[in-house]
Amino acid sequence: MTFESMTTSQPLDLASIRRDFPYLAQELNGFPLAYLDSGATAQRPVQVLDAERAFLEHANAAVHRGASTLVGTSTTAFEDARATVARFVGAGEREIVWAENATDAINIVALGMADAAAGLGGAEADVFRLGPGDEIVVTEAEHHANLIPWQRLAAKTGATLRWIPVDDDGTWNIDHAASVIGEKTRLVAFAHVSNVTGHVAPVTDVVELAHRHAALVVLDACQSVPHRPTDFAALGVDFAAFSAHKMLGPNGIGVLYGRAHLLDALPPARTGGSTITTVTMEAAEFLPSPQRFEAGTQPVSQAVGLAEAVRYLERLDMHRVHEHEVELAALMVDEVSRIPGVRLVGSGAGVERGALASVDVPGVHAHDVGQFLDSRGIAVRVGHHCAQPLHRRLGLRATTRASAYVYTTADEVRRFTAALGEVRAFFGVTGASA
Amino acid sequence: MTFESMTTSQPLDLASIRRDFPYLAQELNGFPLAYLDSGATAQRPVQVLDAERAFLEHANAAVHRGASTLVGTSTTAFEDARATVARFVGAGEREIVWAENATDAINIVALGMADAAAGLGGAEADVFRLGPGDEIVVTEAEHHANLIPWQRLAAKTGATLRWIPVDDDGTWNIDHAASVIGEKTRLVAFAHVSNVTGHVAPVTDVVELAHRHAALVVLDACQSVPHRPTDFAALGVDFAAFSAHKMLGPNGIGVLYGRAHLLDALPPARTGGSTITTVTMEAAEFLPSPQRFEAGTQPVSQAVGLAEAVRYLERLDMHRVHEHEVELAALMVDEVSRIPGVRLVGSGAGVERGALASVDVPGVHAHDVGQFLDSRGIAVRVGHHCAQPLHRRLGLRATTRASAYVYTTADEVRRFTAALGEVRAFFGVTGASA
Amino acid sequence: MSDLSGLYQELILDHSKRRVGDGALADPHASHHELNPTCGDEITLGLRLDASGTKVEAVGWQGDGCSISMASASALTELVVGSDVAHVRELIDGFRSMLRSQGAGEPDEDLLGDAIAFHGVSKYVMRVKCAMLSWVALEACLNAAVAAAGAAHAVPAGVTDASAPTPSEQA
């Protein structure tokens, strides 16, 4: 599979795209910046910056509070943004809840379930009540955001946390999942695309398996929604989470998707203004989804910015975005595999992966690798990428990760791999290698 | 006390301030906009908009993750913002935690305490453990954000929620507090300045009373920090919460203040990346404050914007901001009291209040009052202002609230009161009045 | 005063004071409680059909709210009492379309009669829900009463709560 042979439609116009991103026109240490850390956070096009600014200069006001003309304008913009995001991921408007980030979105589910187990939420919250004997299933490859909230839920409810094991390359398949998911399973949480290995999970198979046991499915879609066409209804998951800042949108806003009847029954963990119908000194009654979860003043301009980011991606066409990244992923795997003394984490050539490559250079600490690349103008991520258990399983403490997005060029990927090839010599490491 | 006689120092230069706010130069229904809803959300000066945009175009990157030059730049900007906000409210840097908004900040405390009661957090979290027999004290005048989280904490722990009663005008004093706070009290939560009555709470007296019974004090500072010099260390409170969007800063970021040793011991309710030291599949260990609470990708550009808002306020000088608002508050009280058939909520002339006036026009629903004002270009807030119990106590369902800020002119206040004087005639309400 | 008189038409101000139908209905076939989360205002509307189950015999409501919501409930009562169930459904649809029009188009006066006075409300997004409150309650009652009548001729009143509208849907 070569880089060129995969193109099936009109490719992205990279030169034109890059003109929209002021950040990318900068230099780093005397070199043109090669920003290869979009897996951590993406940069924003002027269209998104302009949309948020225009809103703030002309339309900003409280939303869902009061009844002034200004509130009407801001509320309409805010709810239109929700409708735009809903359409983008195959959801109904009431199925899109604004959170602070994806981490918060996952916590809304985990904390709501803990509240249900503590007796809140009435009979309709029964589906969320866990206790001793019940099992929560994650994978060994999860981001801490999709692991620790479930550890805490287990600790609070007495349920048991189990995990789908990964192979030596950090990936897993439906057989691994079937070895763990069973009749005690009440919830299965896993990443659609791994932020370390780029592994693409067999979502519909896991959903089928989980639903056969009446278990809920929570999908961490942080590394999928920004990069590939994603339809939660078609995937069949019960909940999903993603962040705006990884998809050209603002920080400070994430999205929780949930099936409407589940969201309406989930106790809101975070409470406050705008979430209620009637409040007495003794108790409060909550609105249905999404308002029951959006306590306090909402990230309004951020929702407007995110909607503009979605429109930007829709104009590019998510199918073409995906193809672009499939090509870059193949190029990464191909080039990294040729470098002596460098270990690529995850599957090798021929297996689809997200457009990212985490590597280990035995004998050189990841932070030193990253520093060397940095000196060449190449910005990558080093560390455990919030996946310590996966790194431990792979016998590693930290890796160096390059990750791509709509604006990433093949040339930038080649600069990364070329510099990577020089690391061992610079640090005086020689001899046999992994 | 007349409007003019209160000026004690160089007053704010309103004309120059208003030039910084593009939003305020707009028209509403054919009139120059009189934006009198800053108590709900304030508008942003270009300085804040520019600072956030410059950050996004040149310095945006993940923070506290990886080690690249870009991460160094963004992390430094992010932590400098924290230091700026800390200085503004008399706190240490480790005592400032970024939250989604003030509501979230209060929830971090309430949910952390629920987690402590559920057994998380080890021995150091003992100070936060409540159970049957323990009492949580709020006031009857609280915003839902500072009421419902405590109701939920009581429901989860078996503790009892009690409240400081208010007088017929909606205010309370230290005697009311002393009638409720006692040896069973473990926590007292109240607003520094009420968002409905403008009432200024006797903070240090309540702190003294609460601490005498070893109870924790949580201050809702949403309506104080933006409007008056505020020093949490001097006030002696244990926790406090406020929102950036009410003080010229961005949406999507709020602040939790807490005394360092308390924050280090409070279990983090929301968990995920960036909060931990060591994570295994079974358990996680958390960093000290503030990082233990900032799960997932932080509101980075928003922190930068908030810091710029703080610098803007510091340049104006918070003492002068406060004086400006004291004058506007006196003007509001004075003018509203002269309108026949209009009831002002809260204390009358001669008592300090925040620069806001909530009014009832018997016979005309608040939403109709607001609509009439709106047609005159005056944007106010109508409804229960997230304080249903207080409104019920006052025999009201909704009120019409005008609230001022640094850019509000006496002329705008007079337009509000003049239009208010016409409401009854427009809706054909006559006869004796409150 | 801009076009405020387009919102508060004489007929609306008048109905808001007359409040036709104000008061609990005895022996309703269905009754429904509806709340406007923006303001906290509530209305409980009761409906009785005639013996044949095809005509609205009586409507009564209790509630508290702004002039728009009170006038709307009053106008509704005047319009629907004595009408065929099928016609009432047309009225509900017509009223809702008018309120969602954001001020566009001409309302159907033949169908809606006096209720076209509420056309002006459609330009005020935050007030649409006020005008719809009683109509949403009526629709829920109608569904419940007809369902009950179908299941067992003349059952006791069913109290229902309509499912939530989408967040951007005002009514």
Next chain:
Amino acid sequence: MSDLSGLYQELILDHSKRRVGDGALADPHASHHELNPTCGDEITLGLRLDASGTKVEAVGWQGDGCSISMASASALTELVVGSDVAHVRELIDGFRSMLRSQGAGEPDEDLLGDAIAFHGVSKYVMRVKCAMLSWVALEACLNAAVAAAGAAHAVPAGVTDASAPTPSEQA
């Protein structure tokens, strides 16, 4: 290659391989574990004073980390073994000032000797903590050992954990 050689001086690359002091110290008077949250790297450093309690007799450390952190622990060991406690405190202060300088000024070669090679690290905010890791551990050990010696001449090792630095403080 920009000024990467200012960061990775020969002496640093060399120390990162030699690792003077690598290995657990037997019978330490104090031992301290320090973690760098950015990367998860850890070091445990042990300290033994001489009989008089005024001189550093031995240092040993175990840990895993980047070249900067390993080289720093190695250089530290060379510098402090055999030195007066008072002088070691000066060294710690001097090293910390140099690392906080953000590349400004000239480091004090008379005091710090070879350790001035770490001056270049101060320009890399995200790496300052790497160089400080072992020094923070050393400072904690010194405090604990001296306190223990004062309290009761020659007590068993106290294991301490220094309080957290402020978020913007790298060391």
